[in-house]
Amino acid sequence: MPEPILTVRGVSKTYKNGPTALKSVDLTVERGEIVALLGPNGAGKTTLISIICGIVTPSSGSITVAGHDALGDYKAARRAIGLVPQELSTDQFESVLATVTFSRRLFGRSADGGHVEQVLRDLSLWEKRHAKIKDLSGGMKRRVLIAKALAHEPELLFLDEPTAGVDVSLRRDMWNLVHRLRENGTTIILTTHYIEEAEEMADRVGVISSGELLLVEEKAALMAKLGKRELDLTLVEPLDAVPDGFDEWHLALADEGHKLRYVFDAKAEETGIPALLQRLGERNIAFKDLETSKSSLEDIFVDLVGEKR
Ligand SMILES: Nc1ncnc2c1ncn2[C@@H]1O[C@H](COP(=O)(O)OP(=O)(O)OP(=O)(O)O)[C@@H](O)[C@H]1O
Structure with missing residues (x-):
């Protein structure tokens, strides 16, 4: 088996005078995978990426990137990595071409104008190559960030919330680019708040919450879990308890007995709803x-956290 591109073992981080942002995270990523890290604000996603990229020092743990110890030999590890951060940190007075070429040289790569040109064309930046960064629109600046990250042909690319606040055309370009990169064998790790984004892009999805990586699963398996829906029936007469004869649906009462709630798998062939409605009719329980509503992201996290405990 080829060596994984990334191995994270027992990585924890407590910020000085701050919270424990990561709690003993383990993660292995194989070459060529696309992994999405899904989690709410403040879950620790950026901290984890920053540690792998050598920007933040972990409190404990070890990391190997492309065979290099990312803490001991961080320069070699960093050469294998491209990072698209959430925010622009680049010289505003430089041109697009100079900025991207500089990023490539920074990692010891030869000038190779051909590669830089390809990256700029892929990101619809070629026409703007002589423009100064400060004169670009917000969307164009995001494109420059991506171009910078790709300039040195990284094996492992991190996209930190790539589509937050991004318009449709950039989002489309970005996904096309991600697909092309994966065809070339680039491994991609992205963070997101959006289940849809994870669903669209990733081979595997990791759920991170309060600094814990709760699980990492094949997308299909996780999406089956996340495909839950709720059916709420507002009753004519409130109930004190779920009546007998409804065990198979695992119903719950909500809204002080005014609602009967049924959680079902929206992707299952049979949801069980027709039979439930029929049984209610037989028992003269009128609604x-x-x-129906989809479980919210928050519900899903609560669910997952609950399952782990
Ligand atoms: N430099 C820092 N100093 C102190 N605390 C920090 C620092 N950076 C992050 N934190 C805290 O660590 C926790 C995890 O933050 P992190 O940015 O990693 O989360 P995130 O999942 O990336 O969230 P978001 O989606 O909002 O970017 C948060 O409670 C945050 O306030």
């Missing part, structure tokens, strides 16, 4: 309204 005046019915609505």
Whole structure:
């Protein structure tokens, strides 16, 4: 088996005078994978990426990137990595071409104008190559960040919330680019708040919450878990308890007995809803309204956290 591109073992981080942002994270990523790290604000996603990229020092743990010890030999590890951060940190007075070429040289790569040109063309930046960064629109600046990260042909690319606040055309270009990079064998790790984004892009999805990597699973398996929906039936007469005869649906009461709630798998062939409605009719339990909703991201996290405990 080829060596994984990334191995993270027992990585924890407590910021000085701050919170414990990561709690003993283990993660192995194989070459050529696309992994999405899904988690709410403040979960620790950026901290984890920053540690792998050598920007933040972990409190404990070890990391290997492309065979290099990322803490001991961070320069070699960093050469294998491209990072697209959330925010622009680049010389505003330089031209696009100079900025991207400089990024490539910074990692000891030969000038190779051909590669830089390809990256700029892929990101629709070639026409703007002589423009100064400060004169670009926000979307164009994001493109420059991506071009910079790709300039030295990294094996492992990190995209930190790549589509937050990004317009449709950049989002589309970005996904096309990600697909092309993966065809060339680049490994990609992205962070996101959006389940849809993880679903669209990733081979595997890791869920991170309060500094813990709760699970890392194949996308299909996780999406099956996340495909839960709720059916809420607003009753004509409130109930004190879930009546007998409904065990198979695992119903719950909500809204002080005014609602019966059924959680079902939206992707299953049979949801069980017709049979449930029929049983309610047989038992003369009348309802005046019915609505379904997707479990929110928060519900899902609560669910996952609950399962682990
Ligand atoms: N430099 C820092 N000093 C102190 N605390 C920090 C620092 N950076 C992050 N934190 C804290 O560590 C926790 C994890 O933050 P992190 O930015 O890694 O989360 P995140 O999952 O990337 O969130 P977001 O989606 O909002 O970017 C948060 O509680 C945050 O406030």
